[in-house]
Amino acid sequence: MKKALKYRRMTKTDRLIIERFYNNGASYRSIAAITGFAVSSIHTEIRHGLYPHLGAETTRRPFHYSADIAQQYADFQATAKGPALKLGHNHDYAGFISAQIKAGRSPDQIAGTLKKSGKWTVSTITLYRYIDRGYIPNIANRNLREKPLRKRSYRHVEAKRPPKGTSIERRPEIVSTRQTFGHWELDSVIGKAKGKRQSLLVLTERMTRYEIILRVPNKTSSATVHALDKILKKFPENTFQTITVDNGSEFQDCHGMEHDKSGNKRLTVYYCHPYTSCERGSNERNNRIIRRFFPKGKSLRKITQADCDHAAAEMNDMPRKIFGYATARELFERELAKLLSPSS
Numbered sequence: 001m002k003k004a005l006k007y008r009r010m011t012k013t014d015r016l017i018i019e020r021f022y023n024n025g026a027s028y029r030s031i032a033a034i035t036g037f038a039v040s041s042i043h044t045e046i047r048h049g050l051y052p053h054l055g056a057e058t059t060r061r062p063f064h065y066s067a068d069i070a071q072q073y074a075d076f077q078a079t080a081k082g083p084a085l086k087l088g089h090n091h092d093y094a095g096f097i098s099a100q101i102k103a104g105r106s107p108d109q110i111a112g113t114l115k116k117s118g119k120w121t122v123s124t125i126t127l128y129r130y131i132d133r134g135y136i137p138n139i140a141n142r143n144l145r146e147k148p149l150r151k152r153s154y155r156h157v158e159a160k161r162p163p164k165g166t167s168i169e170r171r172p173e174i175v176s177t178r179q180t181f182g183h184w185e186l187d188s189v190i191g192k193a194k195g196k197r198q199s200l201l202v203l204t205e206r207m208t209r210y211e212i213i214l215r216v217p218n219k220t221s222s223a224t225v226h227a228l229d230k231i232l233k234k235f236p237e238n239t240f241q242t243i244t245v246d247n248g249s250e251f252q253d254c255h256g257m258e259h260d261k262s263g264n265k266r267l268t269v270y271y272c273h274p275y276t277s278c279e280r281g282s283n284e285r286n287n288r289i290i291r292r293f294f295p296k297g298k299s300l301r302k303i304t305q306a307d308c309d310h311a312a313a314e315m316n317d318m319p320r321k322i323f324g325y326a327t328a329r330e331l332f333e334r335e336l337a338k339l340l341s342p343s344s
Helices: 012-023 028-035 039-048 067-078 091-102 107-116 124-132 221-232 254-258 277-293 305-316 328-340
Strands: 050-052 063-065 183-190 199-205 211-216 242-245 268-271
Touching: 012 028, 012 039, 012 063, 012 067, 028 039, 039 050, 039 067, 091 107, 107 124, 183 277, 199 221, 199 277, 211 221, 211 277, 211 305, 221 254, 242 277, 254 268, 277 305, 305 328
Parallel strands: 183 242, 242 268
Antiparallel strands: 050 063, 183 199, 199 211
């Protein structure tokens, strides 16, 4: 019994082989044997690529086969394959997606928020594919704020000297689980590498990812303590229970950060291992978003606190996939309400 040929699609290379042998007078059967396709397939393929050959009146075959013509036919036929676009003629939806991406939202945030509110939308994967293919007006991949990053591994570096305060090794496990409110991460964001008078203090609450951005006059420990004194007065007691920091010079006054001006302890500061930013993962993730507003390498000299508040508000109102597309502000205000409730 003759073994059935395994199906495969015909390529441009196959068509070039057919062109050479057919135009030299080879039979359909011999071409089929050479290329591995069925005779009927070769017959159909040649029919799609025939063209009148000049001076062929005296030749055996008045029509020659062109691999280019046949390939153009195959490419055109391929455009009719597959399901219809879910987008269809929904120009309002496409325009909405375009506006949202220009406003800084990611395709996943847009699709997730629409789905949460019960509105029609394609999936995140489909939306990315539509952007790749140019179906969303005035939007291309270069307009997306972030591209996927490969996760890199971290390792602890042996410290040359002990931290100024308590090591992260002694931080309670409950802080790591993110199940309780009031545990923060603190970092500095600078504009240019040179110039300590251009700095922002950024605070990220670990459970809700709520962000606070503070403009400070310089990158010093006294400026850090002064900023904390001001911000802690604006929130209820127990909003700040712990703060995790790195070993930067601006965080070296551990006593000043942990105690108020009367010497009363108000929170606990934990210090990360050297060169281990993953121990402040929420901080680092939010810092990438902050750079949309304050790009690296550009001076922060003209940045005001109002600018910082605007950036923080945009971040806190951003739907988060990790929270089922709720915002950090919604979760943070819910936790504040618990602190202010008499029954809490």
